[in-house]
Amino acid sequence: MPLTVETIGNEAQPLCILDDFAPRPDALRAAAAAAAFGPARHHYPGLRAALPDGYFETQLPIIAATVRHVFGRTGEVRILDASFSIVTTPPAALSVAQRLPHCDAFTPDRIALIHYLALEGGDGTAFFRHRATGFETVSEDRRAAYFAALDAELAVAEPPPGYIAGNTDLFACTRTVEARYNRALLYRSCNLHSGAIAADAVLAADPKRGRLTVTAFLAVG
Numbered sequence: 001m002p003l004t005v006e007t008i009g010n011e012a013q014p015l016c017i018l019d020d021f022a023p024r025p026d027a028l029r030a031a032a033a034a035a036a037f038g039p040a041r042h043h044y045p046g047l048r049a050a051l052p053d054g055y056f057e058t059q060l061p062i063i064a065a066t067v068r069h070v071f072g073r074t075g076e077v078r079i080l081d082a083s084f085s086i087v088t089t090p091p092a093a094l095s096v097a098q099r100l101p102h103c104d105a106f107t108p109d110r111i112a113l114i115h116y117l118a119l120e121g122g123d124g125t126a127f128f129r130h131r132a133t134g135f136e137t138v139s140e141d142r143r144a145a146y147f148a149a150l151d152a153e154l155a156v157a158e159p160p161p162g163y164i165a166g167n168t169d170l171f172a173c174t175r176t177v178e179a180r181y182n183r184a185l186l187y188r189s190c191n192l193h194s195g196a197i198a199a200d201a202v203l204a205a206d207p208k209r210g211r212l213t214v215t216a217f218l219a220v221g
Contacts, residue, residue: 001062005070008127009136009174013191014070015127017177021115021184023058028214029117032084032207044215045089045098045163045195047205051082051214066186067111067220075221082113082216087123087195088205091162099159100150101128101171103138104217105189112189115214116179122211124179126164126196127187128171136174137190163197179211189217 004017022028035049056079064077089098104112114125129136132149153170166173176196177185187193197203197211204210 003066008187008191009129011136013137013188015177016066016070016186018062018066018184018186019180019182021059021182025117025182028052029207029212032117032212035084037086037205040085043095043097043102044085045094046085046087048083048085051084055214056082063113063186063218071111071220073109073220078219080217080219082214084207085213085215086205086207086210087197088203088210090203094161094163096154096158099162099164101164101192101194103190103192106138106140106143108188108190109220110189111186111218111220113184113186113214113216113218115184116181117212117214118179118210119181122179123198123201124177124196125185126173126194127175128192128194129174130192131170131172136192137188138192139190162199164194165196165198
C-alpha cells in the first residue's frame with residue numbers, strides 16, 4: 001500500500017498517510033451498516049459502534065511496521081480503544097470543547113489512527129497551533145500552561161457554534177489532510193487536531209451516507 005510520510009507544522013511531528021489501507025473496505029462498510037451505533041464518549045460529536053472481529057488481525061501488523069519506521073518506537077502496540085465512528089452532532093448543538101481542537105493523550109507513546117470509509121471521501125482532519133502559546137502539541141510538561149492560557153481566553157469569549165475547520169482568533173490551522181476512501185492516518189495523539197467538518201457537511205447517522213471512519217487509540221512501548 002502507498003505510504004506517505006509528511007510532517008505537521010513548525011514542530012514537524014510525523015504524519016503517516018496510508019492509502020488503500022484495508023484489503024476489503026466495502027466489507028467494512030457493510031459491517032458498519034449492520035452495526036448497533038450508540039452515543040460516543042469523550043466529547044466525540046456523534047455515534048460509535050464496535051468493529052468487526054478480525055479488523056486488527058490484518059491491520060495491526062501494518063500499523064506496527066509503520067510505527068517502527070516513522071515514530072521510532074519498537075515495543076508492543078496495544079489497542080486502547082477502537083470503533084466505527086460517525087459525526088452527527090449539528091453545529092449549533094456542539095459543546096465548547098467540541099468547537100475546539102483537542103489532544104487525545106499527552107505522552108509520545110500514544111498514537112492515533114483514523115481510517116476514512118465514506119465513499120465520497122467526506123471531511124478530513126485538520127491540525128492546529130494555539131496562537132497564544134505557540135503549541136502544536138500538548139505534552140505533560142506543557143499541559144498546565146496550555147489549559148491555563150486557553151481557559152483565560154475562553155473566559156473572555158467562547159468560540160461561536162460550529163466545527164473548527166480553519167483559522168480562528170485562537171488557533172491557526174497548520175495542515176488539513178483530505179479524506180479519501182480507504183485512506184488512513186497515523187499521528188501522535190498529543191497533536192492539536194480536529195475533524196475538518198465543513199459547514200455544509202452531511203451529518204447523517206446512516207453509515208451508508210455519513211462520515212464513516214474507524215478511530216483507534218494505540219499505546220506503543
